[in-house]
Amino acid sequence: MDERKRQVLQAIIDDYISTAEPIGSRTIARKCGLGVSPATIRNEMSDLEALGFLEQPHASAGRIPSAKGYRFYVDCLMGPQQLSDRDALLINQWFDQKVRRLDEAFQETVKVLSRITRNVSLLVTPQTSSCQFKYLQFLPFDDTRVVVIVVTDTGVMDNRLMEIPAGTSVEELQRIAAVMNHRLSGLHLTEIQSSVLEKIKEEVLPRPELLEGALSLIREATGCANANDKVYLGGTTQLLNQPEFRDVEKVRTLLSMLEEDRLLYDILHTQDGNGVIVTIGAENKFSGIKDCSVIQASFRLDGQMVGTLAVLGPTRMEYARTMAVIEFMQAHLGNVLKKYQR
């Protein structure tokens, strides 16, 4: 793999990424500025195909990069790319203008990410289920209802209105809250199982029915802990701009997949390293996206991993630029999180 081969390969991939057309020796000879003839390039291309970096859609077409070609491109060929000032500015302004709350931050992240990368983007927040129960509190609302609030170590987890059972005093409610807080405080939400709740029920036996609301809220909160492992998906229409999805069948297959939250969750959840991870074509464990690449990175808050964001597109993707965007967004999101911490 000499220098010229690398240059040729890079030129082919760069060109293919922007045109989506198989590319011939003439074009490369003209573009890559090596000062050699198409015939020479043909020889190089033939070698590169033999090495598995290129493919031919059919016998007399130009070459296109193979998955292996992209892999080599990402690992060895492409230079690191800086995010353009324009994009950085866009991101900053976007968040300043649109984000008011944490969930909005996530929502807007996928929006701006897909807009800049012109691909589908996703974001999962997988860490909520590991948070600890801190306390539960009843707040007055009106004569017949109270607001129940569950506070965890990440802030308020869940809240809702609850009917006050007839003939219950505020003091009684407070006592129940105290018992529950004493028994549950410090437990991870996932540890709060029915068995623990049954014990508490016995403890406040005189009026067990009063507990039900609070109990169900906690059950909900722990349930929500999983439900809150929310997947944000954005820019699905971007798919339709990609020539590889000119076929409605393909679009449908992929879009249906993307509607399955659990699937998306798995696509991303599998990896939680620190840097930007690129998964090309069949490297993805789901065959449904074997013609796609995923570029992902996890983001942290106070050192703890709290989620993953990713861009998904055809293997023909602007890897360098997309990685730069993801990297920027990873850092940016960390800051945003601090600001809008629950």
Add this chain to the structure above:
Amino acid sequence: MDERKRQVLQAIIDDYISTAEPIGSRTIARKCGLGVSPATIRNEMSDLEALGFLEQPHASAGRIPSAKGYRFYVDCLMGPQQLSDRDALLINQWFDQKVRRLDEAFQETVKVLSRITRNVSLLVTPQTSSCQFKYLQFLPFDDTRVVVIVVTDTGVMDNRLMEIPAGTSVEELQRIAAVMNHRLSGLHLTEIQSSVLEKIKEEVLPRPELLEGALSLIREATGCANANDKVYLGGTTQLLNQPEFRDVEKVRTLLSMLEEDRLLYDILHTQDGNGVIVTIGAENKFSGIKDCSVIQASFRLDGQMVGTLAVLGPTRMEYARTMAVIEFMQAHLGNVLKKYQR
């Protein structure tokens, strides 16, 4: 418009709705069971076309219904349809299994709606900005932070973690909360403007900087009031199953439109009558959906309109069935709301 014409028209529309193919006189003669020959049907069809109820894609093709034809079909021809037991069961189970909170109820509504109707469905909740501020409360969190909670007449509106400014006692915080609650209680969120907040600021002048967090939270909450006019969108992939969207261009046009929350909001917000409203083709005020029909209904909670749900699809739509589904969902959602009231 005699009885036989009506029968022919109905047969044509029914058939076209299910096949999406222009339909000829032979087929109708066979299917609608009038015992007349294709030639007779041809005469009727010719009349119906002259009346504007039918169209011919080209000179020697069968007929398809015009927008006017659909309108007549919806208003006069089709019988009221009951929701099938299967669908009713599906909806009930769906909510039982998946819904834990209010926003989930909305989210799942569009999911199940689009699944049953096999079309795009949407839901907007336009009424949140009209709710009243009740009170604000600081809850202890840890040494340096408190949880701030804004309670409105619909329940907890917003909450978040806030840093406690150095050297501030809990009592001081409580006092500030008391002042704010006194001044703001009963106001609609939209009425809480900077001017009012400035006044309060003067009132607790000794430590105005303490207010900032709470103030910004309220600003956020009022801002969120608008942001909470949320649009839920579901089943966009259903589009791809419709033959009228076999063209990627059309899909893209419509999907891009559907990504604009504000547009969707306007499509639905315009009408807030009580029953089920059907808007066919060019009756829609947005030219982008002039080949689509919208079936919508508002839903209520305690008599007050709290949102609108809708199904959007090509003009060739199963009107009777979709209307039945929407009607059922309208009532069902009312019940669900009561249960999961904030």
Add this chain to the structure above:
DNA sequence: TGTTAGCACTCTGCTTCATAGAGTGCTAAC
């Protein structure tokens, strides 16, 4: 030995053309 020009060959995609099929409208008969 690496590079290049020339050339034959191959494969796709587009255009053109012919044909089959579906459906209509008209006329004349019932």
Add this chain to the structure above:
DNA sequence: GTTAGCACTCTATGAAGCAGAGTGCTAACA
């Protein structure tokens, strides 16, 4: 008023032909 028959029209489909792009091979050249 209804129906059978028939000529006509328009589309969709498939075959055939052609241009264009690109390759691989060979032979010549530095």
